[in-house]
Amino acid sequence: MEPRPEYEVCPVCKLDTYMNPSMRFLINTECYHKMCESCVDRLYSQGPAPCPYPTCTRTLRKNRFKRQTFADVAVEREIDVRKRVAQVFNRRREEFESLKDYNDYLEEVETAIFNLVNKVDVDGTEAKLKAYEEANKQQIADNLNMQSREAEMAELERKTEEDRRRQQREEAVEETLAEQAMKRQVERNVIDSLANGTDGDAESVVRKVTAAAQKTVLKKSSARRGAREVSQSFEDHALSMISHVPTRVSTPVLKEGPYDPMEGEDYISDLYSVKPHYYDPFLDNIEKSRQAQAAGFRVTNVYEQVLMDAFMGLGCFIETEKKSVQ
Incomplete structure (x- = not known):
């Protein structure tokens, strides 16, 4: 019986995952030929040996085999x-x-x-x-060390954020449970006060018991909030102390890119001002269409462009500029 196409087959021993569901396949970084884990143990437990693939001439070692990720x-x-x-x-x-x-x-x-x-x-x-x-052996080692420290810092920040979120969830659960317990306590106090009948009418009893309960809840929530803020400040201070990673002193990098002769200009002219609307039925019809609105068309942009083109050459005297350049 031939194995089904969806089951993997070891090219060395010809066994497949249909008969051996627990079979694991490994590849070697020398040639990336795949074989099952049993064949790897059988062929390379005694030391290096040639690759069993007929067209491969590489010598493989057991410690170079790994699980295939992709x-x-x-x-x-x-x-x-x-x-x-x-x-x-x-x-x-x-x-x-x-x-x-x-x-x-x-x-x-x-x-x-x-x-x-x-x-x-x-x-x-x-x-x-x-x-x-x-x-560049020393420079490579320094960069690897810096990368390691940055990875440690990123992991520390991730764990700190996870702990912070877990603490927030626990505090939210505690506050919910405390609120439920306080409601039950208020109900019992109201019932006891009404049963005794010593604190006036029912409305005053409810107001008095509720005010006392709210005061207790505010006091406890303020204490928890203060403790949380102190803990947060200590965590931020610790992270700021250990997050310092030494960087190299480098020369300032000049700005790269094409030269822009209008850099720094705000494109605002004192020669004209743009009104919000001009009489132009053609542009009005375009602006009212759904296609133009969906594309983000604004008729004011057309007005600005037309006026800027019309006033572009005013105030520019070529002969005077030529003399200043010479």
Whole structure:
């Protein structure tokens, strides 16, 4: 009986998950060929051995096998390559003097990843990675240490936020239970006071008991709120003390981008003012249409553009500007 298509089959031992539902498949980062966990133990428990795939010549080790995360092996391989390259090329934006230098560096990193993923000049790329790692060993270690500290800080902030939310939920439950208990106590006090008949009529008894209960509730809620604010201030102070991560002193980065001759101008002219409406049946019909309203069309934008174009050349004397330039 052949296995169904939806069941996975080990290409080495030919067993499938239909007969062995607990079967787990592993891949090796050397060649990314898949085989079951039993075959991995049987072939590589005694040490390194060749890959059992007929066309593969790689030597595999047991400690390099891992569970497959993505269904597509190509995606799995690219993710592993990116992680490995990122361990070496881990420079940051603040280490570069200009944005162009940083973009050139990123392009170099992506070129190395593309070569390794698509098996283009693999030997040359590997040699380049090794040479860069040897030349920048201390800088790479510093960046890895900084990344580790940043990850620890992010995890600490996440746990602190989770604890804060859990505490808020617990306090909300406690307040609800306390409110319910207080209501039951008020009901008992009202009944006892009415039964004794010593505190006046029923309305005055209810008002007196309710006022006393509200005073008690406000006192308890104020105490809980004060304790929560003190705890919050201590948490914020602790986070501010340990969240300091040393950064490198870098040269100021100049603003990149195309030159804008009108930068700083507010495009407001004293020569004219734009009225909210002008007589123009054509524009009025467009503005009232549903298509224009849905697209966000505003007739005032047309008025502003037309007036700006009409007054654009006023006050500009070319001969005077030529003399000032010369």
